Amino acid sequence: MSANATPSGQQPTATYDSAFLKACRREPVPHTPVWFMRQAGRSLPEYRKVREGVPMLESCTRPELVTEITLQPVRRHGVDAAIYYSDIVVPLKAIGLDLDIKPGVGPVVEQPIRTRADLARLRDLTPEDVSYVTEAIGLLTRELGATPLIGFAGAPFTLASYLVEGGPSRTYENAKAMMYGDPELWADLLDRLADITAAFLKVQIEAGVSAVQLFDSWAGALAPADYRGSVMPASAKVFDAVAGYGVPRIHFGVGTGELLKLMGEAGADVVGVDWRVPMDEAARRVGPGKALQGNLDSTVLFTDKNTVEVKAQEVLDAAAGLEGHVFNLGHGVLPNTDPDALTRLVEYVHTSTAR
Numbered sequence: 001m002s003a004n005a006t007p008s009g010q011q012p013t014a015t016y017d018s019a020f021l022k023a024c025r026r027e028p029v030p031h032t033p034v035w036f037m038r039q040a041g042r043s044l045p046e047y048r049k050v051r052e053g054v055p056m057l058e059s060c061t062r063p064e065l066v067t068e069i070t071l072q073p074v075r076r077h078g079v080d081a082a083i084y085y086s087d088i089v090v091p092l093k094a095i096g097l098d099l100d101i102k103p104g105v106g107p108v109v110e111q112p113i114r115t116r117a118d119l120a121r122l123r124d125l126t127p128e129d130v131s132y133v134t135e136a137i138g139l140l141t142r143e144l145g146a147t148p149l150i151g152f153a154g155a156p157f158t159l160a161s162y163l164v165e166g167g168p169s170r171t172y173e174n175a176k177a178m179m180y181g182d183p184e185l186w187a188d189l190l191d192r193l194a195d196i197t198a199a200f201l202k203v204q205i206e207a208g209v210s211a212v213q214l215f216d217s218w219a220g221a222l223a224p225a226d227y228r229g230s231v232m233p234a235s236a237k238v239f240d241a242v243a244g245y246g247v248p249r250i251h252f253g254v255g256t257g258e259l260l261k262l263m264g265e266a267g268a269d270v271v272g273v274d275w276r277v278p279m280d281e282a283a284r285r286v287g288p289g290k291a292l293q294g295n296l297d298s299t300v301l302f303t304d305k306n307t308v309e310v311k312a313q314e315v316l317d318a319a320a321g322l323e324g325h326v327f328n329l330g331h332g333v334l335p336n337t338d339p340d341a342l343t344r345l346v347e348y349v350h351t352s353t354a355r
Contacts, residue, residue: 088154220255239267275330
């Protein structure tokens, strides 16, 4: 049973009445909830200390380490939700693909997926493949108590872009060439990735996360018609697969201003908005019936305290009329961010929106 579901005859669990889950359900909140993408990680000295000498993907397989890293920003910043420490390529590594995360580069795939024969390497993901995830989430939910834990996965398009390109790309030329030139292979690739992603999210939900976020980090590279025809069906399949659990489903991408309505239609309960579109305009594009998440520009945190508060208030003012709003950055916390700036930002949002 999920951490925030309330089946008839059972009492709500500890996280159900949290500000974060209330906002996701578009219910009245005591204050606007705050969490940050990449809140755990390189901006925190305590993270750098515990990760010293441990490769990224190995760190994701150590339950005690995952627990500590996930909890660090909750302790330090007082955020309204934790996000499970992992990486979008973890399920791909777990099914046996030869890939690694190279410092300063990102995920690198030894043998890119380019042909129909390559699809055979994408086998089903089982809970046993990621038993460390189940163990870590069990440890975390006990520690977090009433603070929700967000699970996550990479969306099929973003995973496909890494697999086909062999690593990060600015142009996605190989991925788009497959999408345009061999649409059947492309559709089959995304469908396989949708199954793997859904299985990974199910493991997290069944272990106890309170919400899930699907990161389609690179979907902003797509025209709306291409997204609708060639990508959205796979994302919708993921959201449909976990719909029955009753946990809020968040959908986020970078540079997706033109795709916001479609990303909501794919099945999200909450649509993440990057810094390029004001929250009130984003609400107009998405349409009614969805909560929104976002969207302070991450670079604002490199300015002085007063400027951060002014810019944060602009976000809050633009979001004032929304059905539900989760305050976040427009993308992840940048590595050189002063952690104290994040702590002050959480306090400012909580204080200025207290009802």
